Amino acid sequence: MPPTPRPLRKLGFLTIGLFDAADPRRGHESTLEIIELGERLGFDSAWVRHRHLQYGISSPVAVLSAASQRTRRIELGTAVTPLGWENPLRLAEDLATVDLLSGGRLNPGVSVGPPLHFDQVKDALYPDTADAEDFGYGRVERLLDAVRGEPVTDFSGAEGFEVFSDRVQPHSPGLGSRLWYGGGSLRSARWAGEHGMNLLTSSVVKAEEPDGPYDFAEIQLAQIRAFRAAHPDGEAARVSQGLVVIPTDSASPGQRARYEEYAARRTPRTATPQGPARLLFAPDLVGTSAEIAERLHAHAAFREVEEVAFALPFTFEHEDYVQILTDMATKLGPALGWQPGL
Numbered sequence: 001m002p003p004t005p006r007p008l009r010k011l012g013f014l015t016i017g018l019f020d021a022a023d024p025r026r027g028h029e030s031t032l033e034i035i036e037l038g039e040r041l042g043f044d045s046a047w048v049r050h051r052h053l054q055y056g057i058s059s060p061v062a063v064l065s066a067a068s069q070r071t072r073r074i075e076l077g078t079a080v081t082p083l084g085w086e087n088p089l090r091l092a093e094d095l096a097t098v099d100l101l102s103g104g105r106l107n108p109g110v111s112v113g114p115p116l117h118f119d120q121v122k123d124a125l126y127p128d129t130a131d132a133e134d135f136g137y138g139r140v141e142r143l144l145d146a147v148r149g150e151p152v153t154d155f156s157g158a159e160g161f162e163v164f165s166d167r168v169q170p171h172s173p174g175l176g177s178r179l180w181y182g183g184g185s186l187r188s189a190r191w192a193g194e195h196g197m198n199l200l201t202s203s204v205v206k207a208e209e210p211d212g213p214y215d216f217a218e219i220q221l222a223q224i225r226a227f228r229a230a231h232p233d234g235e236a237a238r239v240s241q242g243l244v245v246i247p248t249d250s251a252s253p254g255q256r257a258r259y260e261e262y263a264a265r266r267t268p269r270t271a272t273p274q275g276p277a278r279l280l281f282a283p284d285l286v287g288t289s290a291e292i293a294e295r296l297h298a299h300a301a302f303r304e305v306e307e308v309a310f311a312l313p314f315t316f317e318h319e320d321y322v323q324i325l326t327d328m329a330t331k332l333g334p335a336l337g338w339q340p341g342l
Contacts, residue, residue, distance in 0.1 A: 008336040012045030012309035013038060013325060014079050014242055017057035027055075028063060030318045035067045037322060038074055041329035042340020045075040045107065047242075047309045052085055052115070061094045068102035073341065077107035079200055079242065079309060080182035083139045084115040085125065092146035092168045099172040106172075109180035109200045110143065112136055137191055140181065144195065148176035180240070184279070189223040193230030198238040199223075201301065203282040203311060207273040214272060216282045220301035241302060244284040245310040247292055247327035255320060259286050262313055284313070289331035296336065 015034060019027020035046040046067070048060045057063055064076040081091070099106040114135045115121055122130040146152055146168045156166035181192035181199060185206040192199050205219045224239050231237035246259045263284040270283045285292045296302045310328060312321055329340060 006304060006306045008306060008308065008333070008338040010044040010240075010307040011328065011333045011336075011338045011340075012043055012047060012075070012077070012240070012307070013328065014047040014049065014309045014311040015321070016049040016051065016312075016314050017060075017063065018314065019055055021055055024055075028057070031057065031063060032067055032070060034318070034321055034325065035074065035076070036070055037325060038329075039071045041325060042333075042342045043074060043325070043329060044307075044341050045077055045309060047077040047079040047107075047109070050078055050081045052082075053121070061091075061098055064106065065098045065101060068098060068105065072103075073105075075105045075107050076102060077180065077309070078109050079202075080109040080111045080180070082115065083110050083112055083143065084118075084133075084135045086139075086143075088139055088142035089146050089152055089168065092143055093170075095147060096168060096170050096172040096175055099175045099178075100170055104172070104174050106175065107178045107180060107198075108175075109182050110140060111182040112139055140197075141195070144176070144179065144197075147172075147179060149173075183223070183227075186223055186226050189227040190230045193227040193237060196232055198240070199227045200240050200242065200309075201305075202242040203244050203284075205280050205282075207278045207280045210278070214280055216270070216280055217300040217302075219280065220282075221304060224301060224304045238307065239305050240307040240309050241305045242309045242311050243282055243296075243299075243302075244313060245292055245296075245328070245332070246284060246286045246313065246324055247289045247332045248287060249289050249327045249331045251323055251327075255323065258316075258320075259313075262286075262315070289327060289335050292332055293335035 015031060017031040038046045048057050048063055050060050052058050060078045067076055095108050112135060126133055149167050149171050151166040152168060153166050156164050179197050181197045183189050183192055183199060184204050186208060189199060201220055207214055228235055228237045248256045263286045266284055269281045273280050285295055
């Protein structure tokens with residue numbers, strides 16, 4: 001198998017931060033402990049998903065603000081914040097605040113589209129403006145402008161004892177270069193490149209051709225190349241891959257059995273595109289670090305990236321995540337040429 005032409009420079013992980021409705025604090029504390037563990041193990045980044053009206057993290061900016069005060073080095077990201085739920089100007093204020101508090105470690109990832117189950121939530125979310133809201137790329141552009149320090153009002157200066165700015169405050173100068181777009185189609189990959197964003201890829205892509213072939217790695221590879229072709233930085237433009245990866249080197253027999261069963265239940269959806277959006281899912285990678293490394297080195301899209309944020313499965317226990325992250329950092333990462341950032 002040919003070696004990867006892009007050595008793995010940054011190893012990250014992604015968690016949904018599930019919690020029990022009867023004890024939500026414990027679940028959030030578990031997420032913070034996992035992020036602290038990630039820093040001790042040398043991971044370069046920790047990412048949290050964004051879930052509304054579910055039993056997962058609904059306020060990742062708040063969670064990452066807490067994480068920023070319990071860590072010193074690891075980068076902290078969202079993968080991804082659906083902007084249909086957000087006011088871009090207000091979000092820009094929160095992101096800049098947390099970025100400054102973290103010492104410039106925030107990596108916000110965003111996506112577009114109407115909120116999930118919009119017809120059921122629009123009266124609560126946008127009771128007066130639901131029909132007028134822009135859920136397209138324009139919403140991202142508003143966030144980009146606000147984060148990058150463009151004026152958001154034509155008023156500034158002193159008014160009595162108060163002083164007003166025409167741009168979002170606080171302003172964090174480096175944050176604009178650390179904004180990521182979570183895309184799974186050629187159109188979104190090109191758009192992210194044209195607007196100078198970084199690209200978050202995941203275990204889901206859009207199958208553009210109705211008649212196939214349905215090769216996940218090749219579809220994702222085409223999107224990465226389209227992104228870099230459109231980006232001002234060209235081949236140096238940042239891309240992170242987020243496959244579901246479960247190393248079993250130190251897992252108990254019971255853990256291995258559960259991991260394999262989890263992956264097996266999800267395998268049928270990887271055969272053909274799913275739903276009207278024609279979404280194609282990547283298989284979960286379960287096995288020893290040596291076995292997973294071999295499969296990744298054969299993955300056409302993986303060979304094009306220098307950064308990963310491997311996704312943790314949704315429904316495992318805290319001790320399972322400890323085992324998986326430990327194996328990632330001590331076994332899988334080095335097998336991929338990565339060195340811990342200690």
